[in-house]
Amino acid sequence: MSQGDERGYGDNDPGGRSDDAYSTLGGTRQTRTRMPRGTDDGEGYGRRPARNSRSLVMIVGVVVLLIAAIAFANQGGGDASGDAGEKKPDAAGAGPTAATGTKPVEGKNGTIASGFAHDQQGAQSAAANYAVALVSADILKQDRRSQIIQQIFIAERADELSAKFNKAYDQSFLDKIGLDAEGNAAAGLTYVSRTAPVGTKTTSYLDATATIEVWCTGVFGTAGVGSTNPVSNDWFTMTLELQWAGNDWKVDSFAQKDGPAPVNTDRTASNADEIAKAVEQYGGFTYAR
Template sequence: MSFDDEPGHGGGDPGHGDDRFSTLGGTRQTRTRLPEGAGDIYGGTRRPPRNNRSLVMVVGVVVLLVAAIAFANRGGDSGSSSDGQSAKKPEAQSTAATGTKPVDGKQAGIASGFAQTEQGAQSAAANYAVALGSEGMFSTSRRHEIVNTVYAPDVAAARQGDLDKVYSGKDFLTRIGLNPDGTAPAGQTFISRTNPVGSKADTFDGATATVSVWYSALFGLAGEGSKNPVSESWFTNTFHLKWTGGDWKVTDFSQKDGPAPVGRDQAAAPAKDMTDAVEQFGGFTYAR
């Protein structure tokens, strides 16, 4: 793995089952002990559990994000395999490193030039999941770069229009705590990051591939007065890819919740620690 990278939280049938952006962003909250602290939703010692009203509000925001992005990225029948080919049962070491050199190419800051192999398709899907789930999806110019880079040319324009409607919606941005231009309020840091745990090729024939990527996602606002604190959730995205222009490109994807592990009873980090971590720890270029 080498250094790289919301909103998403995604593009396909995401967004962040059919939830993007996925990615995209929609999260079913895991239980996390949040510490007390005057004015800081993260800081201090442990605090009592939040009341039901606050929990409902946060979960409501998450559900909205998931549903909106899923609608925007709806493509073809993403629930079926490309050619009816049955999936292979993973081997015990299916996620072990292969020793294959990671790609060294980039397009719009996203890894590119993947091999026309099953491993190459898996690497492409993992890297595209990261891009489609990043905070860049909430910026119009960056979103267009991402969409035009990861999607196949014949579907990119349609996806871009649908995603613009979702990510530029003033009510939508307000509900997740962002300004109308998609930026975070003063004193807060917007976090939307996808962290792939593993991938598997469901189908592969050299020209097309269906790849599932299991990942955890961080989404929310870190800072004083945040009403949408950063939380973790787990999803599996299934990408439909085709080989075009010398690389793997997305034609569609779907998303489903989990599998989610049992959350440990750990105190949430102070807002500054969370912000510093996101700024100091970069993402990865993923390769098998």
Template sequence: MSLGDENEAAASGGYGGTGQTRTRLPDRTGETRRGAGRSPSRSLVTVVGVIVLLIAAIAFANRGGDDSSSRTDTGNKPEAAPTAPTGTKPVGSGFARDEQGVQSAAANYAVALGSAEMFNKARRDAVLQSLITPSRVSYFETKLDQAYSPAFNKNVGLNEDGSTPAGYTFVSRTSPIGTKVTESNNGATVEVWCSGLLGLAGENSTNPVTNSWFTITMKLEWTDGGWKIVTHSQKEGPTPVPGDDRASSADDMAKAVEEYGGFTYAR
């Protein structure tokens, strides 16, 4: 598979509808999105969160995602660590230059796009350098610097510098549900159906953790031995009918985020 054209919208054809998505997950904290009917500020949070997540995922993926990675304990908040595989891993390091490889890459990029780490400029810049195709890095840096402004951070409940207020737990995670390739001419355009969590857990939080559903479309090209993001977009849904589950308390939600690490290897 080679470099794709510059169309951001996914075209029909190619590998569309091929196979099922398999989920394989070593652990890490993730994030993003809002559902329909939210206020404009919440919608902005969703869009920015997705962009952020997408970028971080590539970095994690390019680190290899090897099952032999060591685990680092940092108190109550779990760091990325390997989990026992549930099947044959697609590749030993990085993502293969084929249909399965590009879908795996896209799924993992979506996970990283929802990472709470993207709210830290230093980490965000490092991720962009690793995950975006070289000719687009400057563009992404400019756009994200504008998006992650002090006003934006305050709007999602964080401090102006992107740090979490004392007594609260910031949640920003994305979980891929499935993937499909919709275009394969000179590269690949992949759609990733996702569920996301975003909000501030804690007593008296005015931005409680909520769930949303969305589909990320990203165009990738093969550069320097790996898949790199060229463009991406997001749309709402498909969204299932809500269940009858009772919402957990702020304390229970914060505890869950601290005890259950997010995934860094998603397919």
């Protein structure tokens, strides 16, 4: 969903004093009348009475206090519950979508990133990259599916999950989306399955295990003239159970659910040729927390 006009997020109630230059403090709209000052000076108006020195001292004191209060607030001293210089966990820049700034990985295992850090940041980075692989077009190709399973799942689950994936992506399923037994589209058609993680969240973390949720969007379908499965977009969340094994994070199991999804815009859809070219011309990313 596009953000739209940010100004619409709150009412612009003008409040306070009117823009009218003749309005007075407090909005009373009382006018100020200039009175004659007498005739004891050369211009026909009397001088203003001398300001009381005590009043002057009080005004100066109030100004000094205001300046001190503003400086104190800017330093974060308004919170009496903790150290003013200490950054709070919920402060700006420490939210769940803020990047850590840590380099995510040092290498690759085939086309999939590997060598993630042994911490929460590493677990979230691993989950984001594994989510992309699990919903890619390659997972529908039997030879590539076997490689992906070996690369991202723990060794103890590889055989079991291979059998489950093969059953889920059988010929009946492939026929529904217009693919042959090898997971390839018919001549002149391009099968599209591209996922982009929007954010990650740790729901549990121990030294050797982690549960990570990955919020994703993506495009899926078959592009080309005569396609019965046109490319459309989707929003979903994947939950990955990870284990630390072989000096890297590996997947033990995963689940998927719909949403959260924004409202669709009225933007005109691209034609099948544009979608097919985009898939071929635009490469993917290594995702990091």
